[in-house]
Amino acid sequence: MSKKIFFQMFLLIPLLLSGCCRKSDIRDIPMSVSYEFHAMGTTMHITLCSTTMNKQQLDKCVEEAYKGVKRVEKLMNLWDKDSEINRINSAKTGEWTAVDKATFEVIEKAIKASEITDGAFDITVNPLVNLWGFGSKSKEIYEIPKEEDIATALAKTGYKKISLDKENTAVSFTQDWVTIDLAGIAKG
Numbered sequence: 001m002s003k004k005i006f007f008q009m010f011l012l013i014p015l016l017l018s019g020c021c022r023k024s025d026i027r028d029i030p031m032s033v034s035y036e037f038h039a040m041g042t043t044m045h046i047t048l049c050s051t052t053m054n055k056q057q058l059d060k061c062v063e064e065a066y067k068g069v070k071r072v073e074k075l076m077n078l079w080d081k082d083s084e085i086n087r088i089n090s091a092k093t094g095e096w097t098a099v100d101k102a103t104f105e106v107i108e109k110a111i112k113a114s115e116i117t118d119g120a121f122d123i124t125v126n127p128l129v130n131l132w133g134f135g136s137k138s139k140e141i142y143e144i145p146k147e148e149d150i151a152t153a154l155a156k157t158g159y160k161k162i163s164l165d166k167e168n169t170a171v172s173f174t175q176d177w178v179t180i181d182l183a184g185i186a187k188g
Helices: 003-018 023-027 055-076 084-090 101-116 126-131 147-155
Strands: 031-039 042-050 162-165 170-173
Touching: 031 055, 042 055, 055 084, 055 101, 101 162, 101 170, 126 147
Parallel strands: none
Antiparallel strands: 031 042, 162 170
16 A cells, blocks of 8 residues: 555544544533623623533523623612612611512621621621722722721621511611621622
8 A cells, every 4th residue: 555545544534533423422522601791890700611502502691690790780789879789878777678689688698697707797897998998989099097987987887787677678777877888798
C-alpha cells in the first residue's frame, strides 16, 4: 500500500468513526453559558452548565434568573426610591406597610439572623452606614465620625424595633428614624 493511500485512509478513519458515535455521547460534553450584568449595586455573574440542555434552553434559564434578580431589586433595593423598602422606610412610626410575600420573608429571615447573631447582623444599621459614608448618602470625603454622632446613629438602629404582621405580610417600626436595608441579605 502506498504512503498516499495509507495517509488518506488515516484521515478518513476519524471521520467514519465520528459517524458511529451515539448522539447521547456528544451531549456528555457540557454546554455552558455565562452572563454578567449590574443589579443591586454590584456586578452579578450567572454561569449555567448542562449536558441535557442546548444553548437556547440555557439562555432561557439565564433570562428567568435575570428577571428574578430584577424583581428582587425592584422590591428590596434601598437605592431605588420606588422600592418597597423605601416605602416601608417612609412610613410613620407604628404605621403598617403591606409588602410582597418575598420581601416579608427576607425581612423575617434577617430578623432571625439578627437573633442568632445577637444583633451582629442587623438590617437597621443604615444610619451607621450613611454616617460612615458607605450608603446611599455617601460622602465625597471620608472622615471618622464623632462619638456623639455614632451614639445618635446607634439609637436609630436595632432589629427589635421592627414589628411584623405575618397574617397581613406587613411591617412597621416601633421607633422614629428606624430604617431597614436588605443589601446584606437580599442578594443571597
